[in-house]
Amino acid sequence: MSKIQTKASDVKHPDQRNPNKGRRGSYHGPGYASPLDAMKGPREKLIYIQCSLTGTESRQPDYLATVDVDPESPHYCQVIHRLRMPYLDDELHHSGWNASSRSFGDTSIERNRLVLPCLRSGRIYVVDTGSDLCAPSLCKIIEPHEIIRKTNLSLLNSTHCLGSGEVMISAIGDTFGNGRGGLLLLDPETWEVKGTWECPEDGPVQMSDFWFQPRHNVLISTEAGVPKFFIDGFKPEDLRKGRYGRHLNVWDLTTHRLLQSIDVGEDSDPLEIRFLHNPNSVHGYVACLLESSIHHFFKTEDGCWAAEKVIQIPNKKVSGWIYPEMPGFTFDILISLDDRFLYLSNWIHGDVRQYDITDPHCPKLVGQVFVGGSLQKGGPVTVLEDPELDCQPDPFVIQGKKVQGGSQMMQLSLDGTRLYVTNSLLTPWDKQFYPKLIREGSVMVQLDVDTVKGGLSVNKNFLVDFGHEPFGPARAHGMSFPGGDCTSDIWE
Numbered sequence: 001m002s003k004i005q006t007k008a009s010d011v012k013h014p015d016q017r018n019p020n021k022g023r024r025g026s027y028h029g030p031g032y033a034s035p036l037d038a039m040k041g042p043r044e045k046l047i048y049i050q051c052s053l054t055g056t057e058s059r060q061p062d063y064l065a066t067v068d069v070d071p072e073s074p075h076y077c078q079v080i081h082r083l084r085m086p087y088l089d090d091e092l093h094h095s096g097w098n099a100s101s102r103s104f105g106d107t108s109i110e111r112n113r114l115v116l117p118c119l120r121s122g123r124i125y126v127v128d129t130g131s132d133l134c135a136p137s138l139c140k141i142i143e144p145h146e147i148i149r150k151t152n153l154s155l156l157n158s159t160h161c162l163g164s165g166e167v168m169i170s171a172i173g174d175t176f177g178n179g180r181g182g183l184l185l186l187d188p189e190t191w192e193v194k195g196t197w198e199c200p201e202d203g204p205v206q207m208s209d210f211w212f213q214p215r216h217n218v219l220i221s222t223e224a225g226v227p228k229f230f231i232d233g234f235k236p237e238d239l240r241k242g243r244y245g246r247h248l249n250v251w252d253l254t255t256h257r258l259l260q261s262i263d264v265g266e267d268s269d270p271l272e273i274r275f276l277h278n279p280n281s282v283h284g285y286v287a288c289l290l291e292s293s294i295h296h297f298f299k300t301e302d303g304c305w306a307a308e309k310v311i312q313i314p315n316k317k318v319s320g321w322i323y324p325e326m327p328g329f330t331f332d333i334l335i336s337l338d339d340r341f342l343y344l345s346n347w348i349h350g351d352v353r354q355y356d357i358t359d360p361h362c363p364k365l366v367g368q369v370f371v372g373g374s375l376q377k378g379g380p381v382t383v384l385e386d387p388e389l390d391c392q393p394d395p396f397v398i399q400g401k402k403v404q405g406g407s408q409m410m411q412l413s414l415d416g417t418r419l420y421v422t423n424s425l426l427t428p429w430d431k432q433f434y435p436k437l438i439r440e441g442s443v444m445v446q447l448d449v450d451t452v453k454g455g456l457s458v459n460k461n462f463l464v465d466f467g468h469e470p471f472g473p474a475r476a477h478g479m480s481f482p483g484g485d486c487t488s489d490i491w492e
Helices: 144-151 427-433 435-440
Strands: 046-052 063-068 079-084 113-117 124-128 137-142 154-161 167-173 182-186 193-196 210-213 218-222 247-252 258-263 270-275 283-288 293-299 305-312 316-319 330-335 341-346 351-356 364-370 382-385 410-412 418-422 443-449 456-458 475-480
Touching: 113 154, 113 167, 144 154, 144 182, 144 193, 154 210, 210 270, 218 270, 247 270, 247 305, 258 305, 270 330, 283 330, 293 330, 330 410, 341 410, 364 456, 410 475, 418 475, 427 435, 443 475
Parallel strands: none
Antiparallel strands: 046 063, 046 475, 063 079, 113 124, 124 137, 154 167, 167 182, 182 193, 210 218, 218 247, 247 258, 270 283, 283 293, 293 305, 316 382, 330 341, 341 351, 351 364, 410 418, 418 443, 443 456
């Protein structure tokens, strides 16, 4: 075994077949024919989690953890393998696959490579998951100097596979931290950096996340802002100076030309973006971090795109915190494969919310649960005025552990009944808002979802504690299922 890999135990699941195989042993190419077909897929048994040790005293590299989430397994809720990266201070970020369900039916394609971009170093790791699902291995490292030479991009954020087969990664800035972001392309066979996706005529743009809808020939990207002003922490003095993002940028998927920029408000900071999974849909949502809001975007009758704010998380007036008003910091969102529910996480308040989006213009709150955060009763913060809650939430304690941090990244089971949640955002922001998270490590918890009436509850039997990892307390961020998931699959 490579020196950069560790196994918690000699784990081999005989039923961990290639998830791209058909349920009767026939091979149909990666994924599923439709989102509703995916909901009928087998229950997840493994999950890959990006774990960060960046910026800690341990001086150890980040790693990809493989966690057993099969309740019938003796290793349930355990890290069964750790793929350590060879460099320090990468800050692994939002992973993506080399193939998606758009290639369903093409038996020559396998979903067997997980692409890990690095926000801090600007490096890209390509991980082989096909050889051994339980014990992934590194198969390619794309160094920052190659990316910079061909694209002048750094600070890599989100990954998706295009219909062409190319892998595309968003970059939020250049090597100097300027807001000159873009989208870089990788060849899925050679892993050569091919260049940038957008047309040079449109000039550099601010960038964060992106999603696309092939049947409507559209890609929409978001803006984080100018990274040199926020990559090392949040500073209120940077507000109202054009340093945080405010636009959704609409691109022609075929010509790569910028068609529209939709202004969603100064310092709103639109980040995570999702279209509905139905490939015919013209609706989607974006989470605005600093505004603590969700905007619904849609195609209008005249063929243009528009956005409207449909969810606003109110600030709490508090004492005992670093600022007199406490925002939610709404970061992550995801949508169930049947397009019925939207989930969001408020990293500072600490709650996860479930909304019924049957009417996409009018989401209805149907579930809410606190899994940490800064509002917890008995802590240093006293809530003076809260337009939503009558009292502060109780501290979140599970299996005897008081959880630090607040709800952050999410991943939903294909059938929509289990929501996995981690609680680390980014090293400097973790240090600023949740210093104990650095010292004690983070967790992954699981929420049970009522998919009939709506509702969320904590599964008290599920806890993955990254506070006692062999290389020191680690912070868990993004999550991926070997067979694909609702945050990576896009159908045509």
